[in-house]
Amino acid sequence: MENPVIIFGTGGLGRAALEIFESNGNVVYGFLDDDKKLHDTEIDNIPVLGKTTDQGFLKLIGQKCEAFVATDDSKEKQSIANTLIEKRKVMPTNAIHSSAHIAKSAVLGHGNFINANVTLGAGSDLANHCILHSGCTVDHDAKLGDFVQIGAGATVSANVELGENAFVGAGSVLVSGIKIGKNARIGAGSVVIADVAAGDTVFGNPAQKVDA
Structure with missing residues (x-):
């Protein structure tokens, strides 16, 4: 994978995904999460950039970044995946x-x-x-x-x-x-x-x- 990754979700699955990507030599650009308290903080030295619907970061996906959806809530995952497919014409990458x-x-x-x-x-x-x-x-x-x-x-x-x-x-x-x-x-x-x-x-x- 040449492009850096944006990870949707900062929970345990998000941190595990971060370790996977970094162990494979991939760059993680940052996290997106809907918890405003986490914005402008860092998790394992990676910044939490904003909400999962932030258009400023979504527009990078498919051109300059890949996306990975790190949640075990199927409805939430489906919603984010649908947004990526409809607005960015891309599917999330595998971790x-x-x-x-x-x-x-x-x-x-x-x-x-x-x-x-x-x-x-x-x-x-x-x-x-x-x-x-x-x-x-x-x-x-x-x-x-x-x-x-x-x-x-x-x-x-x-x-x-x-x-x-x-x-x-x-x-x-x-x-x-x-x-x-x-x-x-x-x-x-x-x-x-x-x-x-x-x-x-x-x-x-x-x-x-x-x-x-």
């Missing part, structure tokens, strides 16, 4: 840690966060705006829809399909070939051995449906 292992045949969309020691197997397919936390594994031919979140140390086995906005808690194991529906939630440490319907929450070993 990929240098220690991640990504198979040559893996397919990546845009705006994905891939942290340290993540493994993406052969033929795995990530859509857009996914969050893969440290040490998780997405095995061969698994498919993740938009806005999927995978917790630290979780294992998504081969040929698993995860629908849009599905959430997989830290340390969970999803056995091969199952399907997880849109907006489904997997509790931390669960072992999922059967399909999970859209919108359902499951937990345990083996995972069972619980009230959300």
